[in-house]
């Protein structure tokens with residue numbers, strides 16, 4: 476670290492890099508607008524997150540059904556998870572974000588905001604579903620037996636006994652997922668919404684300087700570092716409780 | 719004996735290729751206390767878990783008050799409400815207080831008012847000297863207290879028969895007595911009970927009838943005095959000799 480701090484400024488191109496990436500004046504000038512654009516990232520995050528939680532839970536439940544008559548649901552859950560975990564997010568964003576508005580739907584259904592968000596929701600639901608499923612499977616089967624033996628239905632056993640414990644157990648893992656989501660909202664810049672990354676790109680072209688990207692990174696860090704630390708804290712606390 | 723509460727006829731159960739219950743015939747009378755003894759792996763727990771259809775059986779008939787509950791396709795939820803079961807490992811719900819553990823199923827199932835249920839639950843807690851601990855979580859209770867909460871949880875459904883699987887095995891010796899007391903109380907109430915146990919002392923004290931299981935069969939049964947004093951079968955003799963030394 477120290478070597479980096481000392482050696483990098485000695486490199487021949489440093490003064491040029493310093494000027495185009497760490498230009499204080501540009502930093503100060505562009506940050507307010509970037510922050511404004513960042514609000515859009517936060518907004519997209521804010522309405523994706525609950526959708527992801529709900530769809531992720533539904534998919535996780537689909538994957539866990541036992542009854543043979545509901546086997547198609549199980550298949551659907553498995554296929555969903557395989558597909559959306561197997562394709563890079565950016566590709567899903569391209570396919571849905573460009574593909575569906577390309578159908579020539581009337582406003583507002585041709586909005587890249589909507590379809591970009593849909594792409595994120597679909598992808599992240601698959602990851603969250605897997606996390607929830609691992610949580611559900613981590614609950615000892617004797618808990619289900621105990622509930623069933625009291626005369627509770629499978630549904631009530633899941634709802635009142637298994638899920639509350641499972642969800643609590645995977646809170647930290649899901650926090651990490653949602654931190655990743657907050658960052659990946661920036662990927663939507665490729666299909667149009669003027670969120671922070673796109674705004675930084677606009678500034679870069681305008682000012683022929685990369686500092687806005689650094690400013691954007693700093694803004695992300697200001698949010699993600701505390702969130703990551705908090706997730707780590709939760710994870711550690713949980714580990715201590717279990718052991 | 720009086721009328722039969724639970725009747726097992728030629729019950730068979732396998733796990734994969736392992737034939738665990740090999741034709742169990744047993745009639746449990748109303749108000750009777752039956753103890754299952756036998757070496758580890760003889761099928762005691764499996765037998766209990768088949769009595770309330772927690773494990774589906776492969777063949778045979780289970781009747782509760784004459785109703786065939788082993789019939790495929792039967793809705794088992796109402797049946798399980800009539801049969802309480804308590805496990806060695808308590809299996810309390812760790813995210814709920816003792817009171818909520820007890821109230822969950824009655825609230826969802828019995829369709830009585832919350833106030834009425836709470837009164838009933840409180841009575842049960844009081845009866846088993848746990849009223850002060852109602853609002854604690856399972857991890858704040860001792861093993862003996864947890865096991866008593868598990869018994870209360872089962873009793874709150876007003877079952878007609880109670881099954882107990884080694885309910886004192888996971889407890890420190892000094893906590894065994896308080897759980898045993900619960901069994902004595904239930905016996906005095908005339909509850910129909912089946913108890914699987916390694917403690918011959920319990921069987922001797924509590925049982926109306928002792929069944930010795932070995933290799934998935936009931937090898938010998940009889941009142942405790944006879945079973946412990948003059949067992950007829952060689953296997954029973956050698957088992958009792960090994961545990962009563």
Ligand SMILES: Nc1ncnc2c1ncn2[C@@H]1O[C@H](COP(=O)(O)OP(=O)(O)OP(=O)(O)O)[C@@H](O)[C@H]1O
Pocket residue numbers: 733736738756757758759760761762763764765884
């Ligand atoms: N869920 C299961 N899957 C496969 N095999 C099982 C299962 N449950 C029990 N068994 C097997 O069935 C046999 C009988 O087990 P069971 O638990 O009924 O014996 P037990 O008499 O209760 O023994 P213990 O006194 O040790 O509690 C054992 O050989 C055991 O390995």
Ligand SMILES: [Mg+2]
Pocket residue numbers: 762763764883884914
């Ligand atoms: Mg057992």
